[in-house]
Amino acid sequence: MDRSKITRAILEHKNNPGLKFRLKHRTEAFTDRLFLTLFDQETPVAENMNVLEREFEELVELACWDPDLQCKKLWDQYLDLLPDILRRLNMDAQAIVNCDPASLSIEEVYMAYPGFYAIAIYRLAHELFSFGFPLVPRLMTEYAHRQTGVDIHPGAKIGDSFFIDHATGVVIGETAEIHNNVKVYQGVTLGALYVAKSLQRTKRHPTIEDNVTIYANATILGGSTVIGANSVIGGNAWLTESVPPYSKVFHSPEIVIKTRANVE
The missing domain is CATH 1.10.3130.10 (serine acetyltransferase, domain 1)
Incomplete structure (x- = not known):
């Protein structure tokens, strides 16, 4: 050697x-x-x-x-x-x-x-x-x-009275904008729709308006996506489009109950 x-x-x-x-x-x-x-x-x-x-x-x-x-x-x-x-x-x-x-x-x-x-x-x-x-x-x-x-990327813009509950797994991207009195739960992602170096100087992450609550594991993507004020985003929701103020967005899982007749 x-x-x-x-x-x-x-x-x-x-x-x-x-x-x-x-x-x-x-x-x-x-x-x-x-x-x-x-x-x-x-x-x-x-x-x-x-x-x-x-x-x-x-x-x-x-x-x-x-x-x-x-x-x-x-x-x-x-x-x-x-x-x-x-x-x-x-x-x-x-x-x-x-x-x-x-x-x-x-x-x-x-x-x-x-x-x-x-x-x-x-x-x-x-x-x-x-x-x-x-x-x-x-x-x-x-x-x-x-x-x-x-x-939380230090470039994000976050308003007053921000609340993250339980915390683990929350991701907030560089160009995200969060207004006042917003509540976010564990596993929430405010991310980008696309990852490309050419998008470095563009708004890639969503805007969250006043008094919005985002429950666990919801994913909101895109720089043009705006969550209107006073909206509630339910757990596990996936959003790539804007929603108006006072919206409720929920993920509805399909529940299938197996019986002896259809168990394989």
Whole structure:
């Protein structure tokens, strides 16, 4: 075994200088600290702001490959947005308390509901994504995805008082638009009808209007698909076309009861 030959061969194929996995680990540490700074009563806010700024500067060094973007200047803009992000997240938590009869307290929602955690990291990542600094927010939402089973692209647009119940298996695509007071259950997909690179800059995912409830394992696809306000989408429904406001859409399974006469 010629180890030097193997090493040279690996180095020849290890040709992506921007691929530094410590960026992923640093992003996860930044995400944890940011979440605790906003919610944990025992985590100091003022002191953590300074630490978060230093951590963000390191993320910029690793991930800001566009010299014209001047990513270091983004921190002050992002900091200005944090109070309003927290206000909106408090509305999300209250929506869960109001909608879920199993919730015992708002503290339980903050600490034990994976749907809330996924929404929180999405909202914290979305504003960075909107600045044109995509890799760090993508790593933030993927970190939440790994912990919760909820995959929300940071480019999606989500309104106030959003509720994800049970969470596992929810997928919300990059160009999805969700308005206010929407409830989504486990296994829901807001996806694209087609997967092609040429569609990158087009709206590929559906729009969900105000006060819509989407039950478990429903699949809604397509950038031109609009679910009208106050509609209810039943479990296991498959939709690729728009429905008007106040619609009810249900999947009706066929039930066949076998008797001794027709059992094979």
